[in-house]
Every structure is written in C-alpha cells, then in structure tokens.
Amino acid sequence: MPLYSAVCPLPVNRIKNRLFDADARDYIRRVEAADGQPLESQVRGAINSFVIGCKADGIWTAIKASCIMAGARTLSGALIPLAGTAPTNNGFVSGDYDRKTGLIGNGTSKNLNANRNNTDDPQDNKHISAYCTTGNTRDTTRQLIATVTANNTGACSLFTSTTAFSGRISYGLAPAGIVASGLINGFQGASRNNSLSVDAYFNNSNNSVSNVSATQISSVTFIFSNGASTFFSNARISFYSIGTSINLSLLNSRTTTLMNTFSSVIP
Numbered sequence: 396m397p398l399y400s401a402v403c404p405l406p407v408n409r410i411k412n413r414l415f416d417a418d419a420r421d422y423i424r425r426v427e428a429a430d431g432q433p434l435e436s437q438v439r440g441a442i443n444s445f446v447i448g449c450k451a452d453g454i455w456t457a458i459k460a461s462c463i464m465a466g467a468r469t470l471s472g473a474l475i476p477l478a479g480t481a482p483t484n485n486g487f488v489s490g491d492y493d494r495k496t497g498l499i500g501n502g503t504s505k506n507l508n509a510n511r512n513n514t515d516d517p518q519d520n521k522h523i524s525a526y527c528t529t530g531n532t533r534d535t536t537r538q539l540i541a542t543v544t545a546n547n548t549g550a551c552s553l554f555t556s557t558t559a560f561s562g563r564i565s566y567g568l569a570p571a572g573i574v575a576s577g578l579i580n581g582f583q584g585a586s587r588n589n590s591l592s593v594d595a596y597f598n599n600s601n602n603s604v605s606n607v608s609a610t611q612i613s614s615v616t617f618i619f620s621n622g623a624s625t626f627f628s629n630a631r632i633s634f635y636s637i638g639t640s641i642n643l644s645l646l647n648s649r650t651t652t653l654m655n656t657f658s659s660v661i662p
Contacts, residue, residue, distance in 0.1 A: 550614065
C-alpha cells in the first residue's frame, strides 16, 4: 500500500527517498494493511521519528521483539510487530484498545505471548521494557512482562507488588524490589550488560541493582502476565520491547516522545 498523506498527498518516491526510514516505512505499510486504511500523516511522522531516533541513539539493533500498541487504528494493527515475531493474542478484544493510550489488561486472564524465548538473548546481555500510560494497581503482584517461570532463578520479569517495583534479568538470588508506592506510569524497564548487576528503570530514574546472574531457563516471554494463572497486569500498555542490553534512559526518551505525540495528534 503506498504511503501518502491523507491531508496533502505526496509522491511515493519523495516519501521513499527523502522522508521515511526504510524500516519505519515497512512497519507503517504493514500496520496500514492490517488496519485496512492509511494512518494520519502526523502519526506516520511520529513513528518515523521514533525509528530514526532509536537508530541515531544506537539502540535500534537491541530491539529484537517489539510492538507499538498505540497509533494504529485497530487492535490488529497494534499487534503488528515493530521488530521480531507478532505476539499471540490471548483474550484481548477491540474494546480493550485505545489508539492514544494502548491496550488494557483485565488483571485476571488476558495476556500476549511474545513468541520469544528467554534464551533467545544472552544471559548477561538482554533487556525487557514496557510503556504504561496507566500503571498496575498496587493491590497485589502484577507482571508487566515476564517469562513463564518468572519467580525461578534465570528468569526475567518486570513487575510491581504492593510495596515495590522490580526489574529482574537472568537473576540469581531474588533481589529485593525498589520501594515505591502509588501508580507507576510511563516507561519501565530492566537491562543487564554484565554478570553482577541489573539496571532497573521507572519513574524517570535508573537504578542499579546488585545481582549475580544465573543460567537462563528456557521459557516463553509474556506481556501482561508471566503466562501462569496469577500475577496478571491491569495496566494499559502502549509499547513493549525485548532484546539485548539497552540504554534504558534513551529508550525512555524515545518512547515517551512517541506516546506524547500520539496523544496530541490523534483525534
């Protein structure tokens, strides 16, 4: 499907050669095909700026599996992968999706299977992240993104409990969470680039957590839960990524700008 502005049509070759990054253009075309109609020019531009910005920051190649779960006109479009394999939808319906704010979990049964194994990235070189326009309620432990066996050594998880935030990557002895209260909105992530510590990011702050890594378990990664019958998220998530170690501050900046732009330009 050709890229053109719904407001002011532009020649395809001009968009192709001067305005759009090739990866952004490919992603936009796939989203529009799933949606069955074009995106607004400003939404396209925001996606293009995100991809170009990630490449300029040197973090694009670390994103191995990802969805921008906002911007698209439909849930089908929102589950088109920016990188990697498309997730498997377990229970979400169109009413759960909002173009500006993302996909909301019900806290009891719905999740996405990312179709990426915990062992697809090296033990001491990996990250997971999620952008929450509305964070988990703090009434129980709720996983934003996690391997199936999220509470076993060698697993990965990003979650909140009643008292703390935790970001774990290939962890050995379970580290204590970072004490935090109230809704935790915005970008949240964990990244490991060595065997001795993990960077955990939330509330616009990066925290280094001492933790010796352990041999990874083979386990599928889920968004909105750990794939089990407990710990489901009721957050509204508009972006996730899985991959090799990454600068979480830079990814925060790019995803926050993208979501703020969607909020301002989408009717």
